[in-house]
Amino acid sequence: MKIGVLVNEGPFTHQASDSAYHFTKAAIEKGHDVMRVFFYYDGVNNANKLSEPQSDDRNLVKMWGELANEHNVDLVVCVAAALRRGIKDEILADGFRISGLGQLIELGMAADRMVVFGD
Amino acid sequence: MTDQAAVEFDTAGVKKKFMFVNSKAPYGTIYALEVLEMILISAAFEQHAVIAFVDDGVYQIKKGHNTKATGMKNFSPTYGVVEMEKEDADEDEDIDMVWRIVVEKESMEARGLTEDDFGVEVEVLDSAELAELMAEQEVVLAG
Numbered sequence: 393m394k395i396g397v398l399v400n401e402g403p404f405t406h407q408a409s410d411s412a413y414h415f416t417k418a419a420i421e422k423g424h425d426v427m428r429v430f431f432y433y434d435g436v437n438n439a440n441k442l443s444e445p446q447s448d449d450r451n452l453v454k455m456w457g458e459l460a461n462e463h464n465v466d467l468v469v470c471v472a473a474a475l476r477r478g479i480k481d482e483i484l485a486d487g488f489r490i491s492g493l494g495q496l497i498e499l500g501m502a503a504d505r506m507v508v509f510g511d
Numbered sequence: 512m513t514d515q516a517a518v519e520f521d522t523a524g525v526k527k528k529f530m531f532v533n534s535k536a537p538y539g540t541i542y543a544l545e546v547l548e549m550i551l552i553s554a555a556f557e558q559h560a561v562i563a564f565v566d567d568g569v570y571q572i573k574k575g576h577n578t579k580a581t582g583m584k585n586f587s588p589t590y591g592v593v594e595m596e597k598e599d600a601d602e603d604e605d606i607d608m609v610w611r612i613v614v615e616k617e618s619m620e621a622r623g624l625t626e627d628d629f630g631v632e633v634e635v636l637d638s639a640e641l642a643e644l645m646a647e648q649e650v651v652l653a654g
Contacts, residue, residue: 488515497549497553498520498556500652501522501558501650502521502525
């Protein structure tokens with residue numbers, strides 16, 4: 393199945409990004425095509441490479457990037473949401489790219505299912 | 512914009528049913544504003560869309576927002592633009608896109624509002640009707 397994933401919350405304050413990460417990983421392992429993971433609202437904070445959790449905790453920013461590189465997952469951060477939150481190319485984590493909201497609408501059009509993680 | 516290669520999808524001729532669910536008060540959180548940004552962008556893709564207002568979301572289209580004292584951006588006039596997009600689509604035969612602006616009756620009534628309180632023309636559906644409409648959708652985006 394072709395799946396689109398939307399992440400609407402940042403890392404840590406909410407569990408949404410963790411759940412989205414585990415869902416995406418599991419879907420890929422089951423052979424599904426996760427066409428794109430789109431980050432919106434505070435979800436854009438998942439792409440902040442300056443994020444530095446304590447060493448005994450998970451590092452979601454890094455985990456997303458590794459997943460993207462390993463399985464060629466397209467991680468897209470909404471430019472409008474990102475800019476107002478200070479997420480720019482200078483601090484963009486490995487594996488992510490910044491683009492427009494049109495990429496979310498296109499994802500909805502192209503995917504068989506859109507799975508949304510947020511509150 | 513970044514080194515990461517852009518991925519393109521072939522969406523030529525795709526027509527889907529989108530629903531945008533506004534459930535949050537207009538100010539206090541950013542969800543209302545950012546749902547509006549999604550709606551505006553989606554117009555360019557000529558998809559069918561239901562723009563729904565439920566719970567405190569019904570306040571988003573209430574007339575007479577004045578945000579001056581809070582310093583927040585008053586986005587409610589932009590719903591006039593959404594209404595214009597809808598009317599253009601309704602009137603122009605070349606635009607194959609149906610947009611509906613709907614308000615959940617129970618949410619409206621629980622807040623002492625009537626249709627006349629809204630700055631845009633809406634369809635009022637009860638929660639059962641809205642649930643049915645939601646079940647028909649292919650992509651549901653909420654905030």
